[in-house]
Amino acid sequence: METLSRPLLSLKGHELVPLDEDRKVELDIIDVLLPCRTYEMKYKVAVAAKVSPTLEFLLRLLKSAPGMNEPDVAEFFGYSVNELEYVLSEASEPGYIERKQGRLWLTTAGDSLFRADQKEPSIYSVESRRRGVGFDLVAIAPQPRKRPDSIERFLPELGLSDLAGSGRTTQQLPARFERFFREIADQVDRGKGEKRQLYSIDPVIVAQERYQVPLRIRTYARASNPSVPEIDLSSWRPEHEIADRPEIENAVALFVKDLATHANQLDAVASYDALVSLAPEFLKEFTVKTGLNERRYWREAIGRVGEVRSDRKTIPLVGSLLLENNLQRFLSILDYGAAQATAAPERIIAVAPQTRHWGATTQLRGLLALIKEKVGKIDAGDATSETLSMCLTRAAPPRFIKETFDEIAESDAARFPRGLELYLVPSIAMAAIVHAPLGASIGNTVPLGIASFDPAVLERCEQYLEDNRPKEP
Known part of the structure; x- marks a missing residue:
């Protein structure tokens, strides 16, 4: 993150960020499934083959000096x-040269062997091919198959922006196949070293099995207007390939826009109050009588987020904990916390916020695996100990959450504010993030919170969990 060029006290009014200090801020990661289908395509290609060296030299000479x-x-x-005579016979039989009165010329067929972008002649043979080719059903563009893992196969699916048009996919395929032929040919004929050109496409196309491919979405926003996100698909494909698939960009934009919600639906005030209760000393500068001044904290946090140190036990978090920079900071917090721990905890506890598609990414599984690896080193000599991950939820969670955590405690999150996301590695580390629109009452949620290895904060977090979890009957 960039640092603020002016101190916090110079900020005036109610603006989130002054225009001269505006910047792009990464907010979240979410994985979705791109619907695809395999189609059996019959087509013909013209495959280039090299002519013999003697014939090539003769053709090149006559190309540059006709009538010799x-x-x-x-x-x-x-x-x-x-x-x-042997060489001339090799060139005359297929009709590449013409012999008149002791002089030699290239025929039209011979001249056509020289492509505009090539100096040497090539002979093309037409070959019939029949292959199953995968296309996504949004942009009707080639999409290789990738087998989803245990979490990916339950992720939310990217909707088709034109449901009525999805039935016309087969009619669109010939034109789309021709449009992306070079990309398709590189996929199916990679390594053959052939020069191929599409010759024709059989109109009979057979639809085969449907499949899904994970697509990673990163969201960003301007610091001055964080509840209006921008999308980034660069984790999925290179920019030039994304530019060839504007329909997918549009579908992703609609998907992200549909995540907008009202602050009241996420208990925004109560969520920020819970955040303050966990680290009152750290947040006192941003706390007023009505609770956390989240706008002011946002302004400070986007410029103040820094590296963890032994004398900086609590840090602000901007964006999801799963973002690369935040993840690295949290791992540093785990290192500091583990250094002061005497035993590995039995469980890593997470409280799920009630935002749509929370945890819909394999990044969350990666985070839990890294936490387990860190705390596992504390009890390296005890092979029987194993730290489990538990998720507290209000109701039955999506299947991808069940596949991510070792244990699910349904209804155990009923007393927590809906916008609060909480992680506790007992006696080692914690992170608390509030999900709510920022700068407007309705909009996409903006993750904003803290992470800490401060023993006082950890103790409050454990007590907060104890106070709000249902008691055993």
Whole structure:
């Protein structure tokens, strides 16, 4: 993150960020499934083959010097009469040269062997091919199959922006196949070293099995207007390939826009109050009588987020904990916290916020695996100990959450504010993030919170969890 060029006290009014200090801020990661289908395509390609060296030299000579005398050609190459006749026969039989009154010219067929972008001649043979080719059903663009893992296969699916048009996919395929032929040919014929050109496409196309491919979405926003996100698909494909698939960009934009919600639906005030209760000393500068001044904290946090130190036990978090920079900071917090721990905890506890598609990414599984790896080193000598991950939820969670955590405690999150996301590695580390629109009452949520290895904060977090979890009957 960039640092603020002016101190916090210079900020005036109610603006989130002054225009001269505005910047792009990464907010979240979410994985979705791109619907695809395999189609059996029959087509023909013109495959280039090299001519023999002797024929190539003759054709190139006549290309540059048409109408040469046969004796001059023989002298140029140092051929005998018999050798010249052999070469001329090789060129005449397929109709590449014309012999008139002892002179030589390229025929139209011979001249056509020289492509505009090539200096050497090539012979093309037409071959029939029949292959199953995968296309996504949003942009009707080639999409190789990738087998989703145990979490990916339950992720939310990217909707088709034109449901009525989805039935016309087969009609669109010939044109789309031709449009992306080079990309398709590189996929199916990679390594053959052939030069291929599409010759024709059979109109009979057979739809085969449907499949899904994970697509990673990163969201960003301007610091001055964080509840209006921008999308980034660069984790999925290179920019030039994304530009060829504007329909997918549009579908993703609609998907993200549909996540907008009202602050009241996420208990925004109560969520921020919970955040303050966990780290009152750290947040006192941003706390007023009505609770956390989240706008002011946002302004400070986007410029104040820094590296963890032994004397900086609590840090602000901007954006999801799963973002690369935040993840690295949290791992540093785990290192500091583990250094002061005497035993690995039995469980890593997470409280799920009630935002749509929370945890819909394999990044969350990666985070839990890293936490387990860190705390596992504390009890390295005890092979029987194993730290489990538990998620507290209000109701039955989506299947991808069940596949991510070792244990699910349904209804155990009923007393927590809906916008609060909480992680506790007992006696080692914690992170608390509030999800709510920022700068407007309705909009996409903006993750904003803290992470800490401060023993006082950890103790409050454990007590907060204890106070709000249902008691055993």
